[in-house]
Amino acid sequence: MASVKENEPPTATPQEENGTPKTLKSIAFAKKTPPPEKAESVRLRAFVILSFWAVVIFLGLPTWWITTSIYRADLPLQEMMEWADGKACRPVFPLQILIETPSLAEADAQHLLRTTQHALDDLNEFSAHHLRLSLTQDSLSSPPASDSDNLTENDSQTTNEGEGDVALLIRLLQGEAGSSPRAELQPDSPTLDVYYTNNQIPPTSSSSSPLASFIADTLQNIFAEEQATIAYMLSANSGISAGAPASAANSPHSQFGSATSREQRPSLIRSLSPNLTANIERRSTRSFKSSPTYHLTLSLFSPNSVPSSWDIEAALEEYLSPLLEALDPLSNFTIDTQVQLYASFSPSVQEPRFDAELGAWTLRREDLSGFINAAEWPLSPSIGTGPTVNFILYVPAEDKAPLVVGNNGASSWLIPQWGGVSILNPPTANTSRPRIPEHLTKEDLRPALAVFSHQLLSLLGSPQSPSSLPLRLLTMTRVQTASLIFSASSTLGALARLTQALPSIAIPETVASSVESTITHLNNACDDLREGRFRGALQHGRIAEAEAERGFFEKSMVGQVYFPDEHKVAVYLPLLGPVGVPLIMGALKELKRVLRQRRQRQTI
Amino acid sequence: MRLLLTLFGLLLYLALASAEHTSNWAVLVCTSRFWFNYRHLANVLSLYRTVKRLGIPDSQIILMLPDDMACNPRNAFPGTVYNNADRALDLYGDNIEVDYRGYEVTVENFIRLLTDRVGEEMPRSKRLLTDDRSNILVYMTGHGGNEFLKFQDAEEISAFDLADAFEQMWEKKRYHEMLFMIDTCQANTMYSKIYSPNIISTGSSEIDQSSYSHHADNDVGVAVIDRYTYYNLDFLETHVREPSSKMTLGDLFDSYDEAKIHSHPGIRLVMDFFGNVQNVEVENGAFWPDDLPDLASRYWHIYTRVLSLHFSKNRNTEKETRSSHGKN
Numbered sequence: 031m032a033s034v035k036e037n038e039p040p041t042a043t044p045q046e047e048n049g050t051p052k053t054l055k056s057i058a059f060a061k062k063t064p065p066p067e068k069a070e071s072v073r074l075r076a077f078v079i080l081s082f083w084a085v086v087i088f089l090g091l092p093t094w095w096i097t098t099s100i101y102r103a104d105l106p107l108q109e110m111m112e113w114a115d116g117k118a119c120r121p122v123f124p125l126q127i128l129i130e131t132p133s134l135a136e137a138d139a140q141h142l143l144r145t146t147q148h149a150l151d152d153l154n155e156f157s158a159h160h161l162r163l164s165l166t167q168d169s170l171s172s173p174p175a176s177d178s179d180n181l182t183e184n185d186s187q188t189t190n191e192g193e194g195d196v197a198l199l200i201r202l203l204q205g206e207a208g209s210s211p212r213a214e215l216q217p218d219s220p221t222l223d224v225y226y227t228n229n230q231i232p233p234t235s236s237s238s239s240p241l242a243s244f245i246a247d248t249l250q251n252i253f254a255e256e257q258a259t260i261a262y263m264l265s266a267n268s269g270i271s272a273g274a275p276a277s278a279a280n281s282p283h284s285q286f287g288s289a290t291s292r293e294q295r296p297s298l299i300r301s302l303s304p305n306l307t308a309n310i311e312r313r314s315t316r317s318f319k320s321s322p323t324y325h326l327t328l329s330l331f332s333p334n335s336v337p338s339s340w341d342i343e344a345a346l347e348e349y350l351s352p353l354l355e356a357l358d359p360l361s362n363f364t365i366d367t368q369v370q371l372y373a374s375f376s377p378s379v380q381e382p383r384f385d386a387e388l389g390a391w392t393l394r395r396e397d398l399s400g401f402i403n404a405a406e407w408p409l410s411p412s413i414g415t416g417p418t419v420n421f422i423l424y425v426p427a428e429d430k431a432p433l434v435v436g437n438n439g440a441s442s443w444l445i446p447q448w449g450g451v452s453i454l455n456p457p458t459a460n461t462s463r464p465r466i467p468e469h470l471t472k473e474d475l476r477p478a479l480a481v482f483s484h485q486l487l488s489l490l491g492s493p494q495s496p497s498s499l500p501l502r503l504l505t506m507t508r509v510q511t512a513s514l515i516f517s518a519s520s521t522l523g524a525l526a527r528l529t530q531a532l533p534s535i536a537i538p539e540t541v542a543s544s545v546e547s548t549i550t551h552l553n554n555a556c557d558d559l560r561e562g563r564f565r566g567a568l569q570h571g572r573i574a575e576a577e578a579e580r581g582f583f584e585k586s587m588v589g590q591v592y593f594p595d596e597h598k599v600a601v602y603l604p605l606l607g608p609v610g611v612p613l614i615m616g617a618l619k620e621l622k623r624v625l626r627q628r629r630q631r632q633t634i
Numbered sequence: 635m636r637l638l639l640t641l642f643g644l645l646l647y648l649a650l651a652s653a654e655h656t657s658n659w660a661v662l663v664c665t666s667r668f669w670f671n672y673r674h675l676a677n678v679l680s681l682y683r684t685v686k687r688l689g690i691p692d693s694q695i696i697l698m699l700p701d702d703m704a705c706n707p708r709n710a711f712p713g714t715v716y717n718n719a720d721r722a723l724d725l726y727g728d729n730i731e732v733d734y735r736g737y738e739v740t741v742e743n744f745i746r747l748l749t750d751r752v753g754e755e756m757p758r759s760k761r762l763l764t765d766d767r768s769n770i771l772v773y774m775t776g777h778g779g780n781e782f783l784k785f786q787d788a789e790e791i792s793a794f795d796l797a798d799a800f801e802q803m804w805e806k807k808r809y810h811e812m813l814f815m816i817d818t819c820q821a822n823t824m825y826s827k828i829y830s831p832n833i834i835s836t837g838s839s840e841i842d843q844s845s846y847s848h849h850a851d852n853d854v855g856v857a858v859i860d861r862y863t864y865y866n867l868d869f870l871e872t873h874v875r876e877p878s879s880k881m882t883l884g885d886l887f888d889s890y891d892e893a894k895i896h897s898h899p900g901i902r903l904v905m906d907f908f909g910n911v912q913n914v915e916v917e918n919g920a921f922w923p924d925d926l927p928d929l930a931s932r933y934w935h936i937y938t939r940v941l942s943l944h945f946s947k948n949r950n951t952e953k954e955t956r957s958s959h960g961k962n
Contacts, residue, residue: 378876400877404691447656524805532798585753588745
């Protein structure tokens with residue numbers, strides 16, 4: 031203030047300049063000074079100020095620190111990233127294949143086994159998925175097995191502790207003389223019958239034989255699709271870090287990850303035919319994520335009042351239950367059914383048109399995606415945990431029957447990751463005009479349920495080959511295991527990257543324990559795979575996946591704590607202003623006094 | 635050369651892999667309450683009606699409404715909400731499903747919804763159960779400013795929080811593609827901090843620009859819709875009439891006219907987000923063999939016997955834990 035006054039032009043208020051300051055000064059001099067402070071009160075004041083500071087420093091600051099710091103449990107970030115990059119475990123799928131040679135000498139059988147194994151190894155380009163042949167131990171002693179009792183006996187004897195699941199049983203059977211070797215896949219058990227003649231058995235001296243290469247070819251064909259699927263998944267998932275560019279830049283390790291997987295990739299991708307790749311791609315789009323439980327909802331929709339009842343329980347028992355039981359090792363299923371009458375189409379979908387050529391009412395193919403009137407048909411999937419698979423049986427009105435899809439006359443279609451629709455057209459054989467029955471019997475429902483069974487298999491990700499259902503189920507076990515391991519690994523990676531990227535998110539102890547348990551189960555799953563115990567691997571994969579999800583979706587990890595700097599100032603200023611100013615001013619004043627005192631003492 | 639081929643193969647593969655999505659979801663959020671904010675609720679309800687018309691089922695629409703205009707005592711037309719002075723279309727209708735209402739509409743709940751960090755008690759209808767095959771439309775409207783959007787007079791979400799939430803979704807593969815649409819003042823600042831891939835953003839106005847309402851209904855007494863939303867709806871209602879529409883997002887963005895909207899909308903395929911997508915696979919009737927049930931039942935007998943011996947150890951424990959598939 032003083033300097034400002036000095037700068038003022040002296041001409042502004044000359045009178046005051048000359049007069050007032052003097053009087054003020056004289057008044058100031060005349061003013062009575064307060065009585066000198068007692069030394070005791072000075073000391074007291076110093077103590078008061080000190081104690082305030084002590085409270086602030088020893089109580090206030092720690093309290094502030096404790097209440098505002100974020101608890102972050104230690105996570106094994108390095109290990110998590112290794113899993114995500116596919117470096118911690120390279121899943122391998124050694125498939126054990128048993129050969130039963132009831133009518134061969136042991137030496138011959140061993141030799142055949144060796145040459146076949148050689149032929150197989152030559153055919154296989156993909157090291158992670160390979161077939162291991164072995165003889166059933168008592169193939170010599172047991173009589174020619176043709177019924178399933180023997181089959182189970184043999185298996186039980188050969189399966190020892192620590193040995194893996196048997197993927198396929200080959201039975202070498204005597205065929206009629208003079209014919210070339212012939213293979214037949216049993217539709218209802220994982221068994222391949224190979225018919226041969228005695229002269230096709232390779233002599234012990236030769237290193238290759240037509241029979242061996244025939245068996246190798248057949249096996250390779252059977253497992254081609256599975257191999258392709260797994261190769262595809264491996265290559266897709268070794269690029270996890272490539273899919274998240276931001277994170278790849280963050281961690282230098284992912285560079286190594288992609289470098290190692292790059293060696294694998296070319297051979298894998300190139301060995302797949304584009305057709306097969308497209309098939310696998312479609313299947314992965316179509317199928318649900320692996321889950322321990324699926325809810326099946328079967329709904330009967332009809333545009334008017336008939337049919338008002340259906341024999342669904344009996345039909346399910348007879349036509350669907352066997353399949354569900356067969357799928358039992360993979361997942362559990364719950365079933366709900368409903369009947370919805372007077373279900374109308376959505377107004378944005380064109381009404382079906384009559385096609386004289388087909389003699390049927392047709393739906394446009396592009397309208398199929400709007401066939402389900404999502405706004406009005408009650409298909410809300412709010413049943414517990416796990417995905418709901420919807421199956422819709424639509425019975426058209428009598429004047430709109432038969433109803434088919436325009437271009438190919440089909441009456442059913444599949445909606446990826448949602449379910450299937452089947453139109454039930456009444457038989458028109460003997461009556462000119464179709465009549466919709468009031469009650470659908472078990473027999474009426476049979477074709478629809480057959481369609482639903484196939485759709486269910488499709489939706490669960492079953493491969494199209496081989497033709498044998500049990501083999502397909504075993505393939506599904508392995509493929510699902512792989513997908514669970516990849517999914518859990520990628521979740522671990524995501525969690526690790528988030529932990530690094532968002533320092534403001536709290537990480538409670540439960541997340542750390544979930545991560546730990548995920549890694550344990552992933553390791554177990556990986557070990558099980560290596561030793562060929564695929565069902566055990568699936569169980570471990572399931573648990574690992576669930577734990578990883580639980581860790582990632584921990585409820586208390588909500589990143590709603592970003593504060594820009596101006597917000598922080600705005601929060602702390604009102605607090606620090608009134609408290610901080612007196613504190614600091616008091617401390618300064620006291621310091622000044624102490625310094626002055628010391629100087630005075632020195633001068634004296 | 636080898637490397638090039640490899641890279642090409644990888645690119646081709648990635649292109650194939652990211653080609654398709656199987657479900658569409660919509661998150662429609664209004665963030666303001668009180669009668670004079672009637673238009674914000676009308677904005678959201680209009681969008682709700684549109685996506686529903688184009689086929690997204692209610693189970694895949696998350697609707698957040700902080701206030702109930704239909705039952706507001708100042709509403710001259712009780713039980714209805716209109717987005718136009720002609721009052722031709724009642725947005726409330728008889729079939730709307732509000733997932734988060736009143737004071738449930740908070741920043742925390744919104745972020746929990748996006749990141750799915752919810753408790754066990756949360757019903758499935760209030761969760762965003764998306765995966766890497768889902769496209770999501772996120773529409774927000776309310777009062778906002780530079781890099782924030784106010785939630786209900788009490789709190790605000792910042793552009794940074796939103797960006798972090800989207801990043802968490804991307805990391806966990808919770809979306810395939812996302813369309814982020816926002817109608818508020820200085821809306822374009824809200825998406826300026828987003829750093830995750832596969833998000834298309836569009837907003838009503840630039841920084842330091844207000845977003846305006848379109849017109850008021852004198853009988854209702856307040857503005858009924860915002861300009862930006864109005865012209866979006868105008869496009870969707872007149873050009874995208876059915877689920878098989880082939881209009882693209884580019885067409886939608888091209889339709890934006892600054893002279894009409896009175897602010898500069900920002901942009902960073904329409905049915906990919908607004909409608910229901912189902913790439914159905916039509917089956918030929920003859921394709922399915924009819925024998926699967928028989929086959930399965932025959933197989934089951936053999937399989938159980940094989941398994942019971944094979945996995946006798948595993949199986950015993952499993953049988954106890956396994957719940958039989960019930961029918962109800």
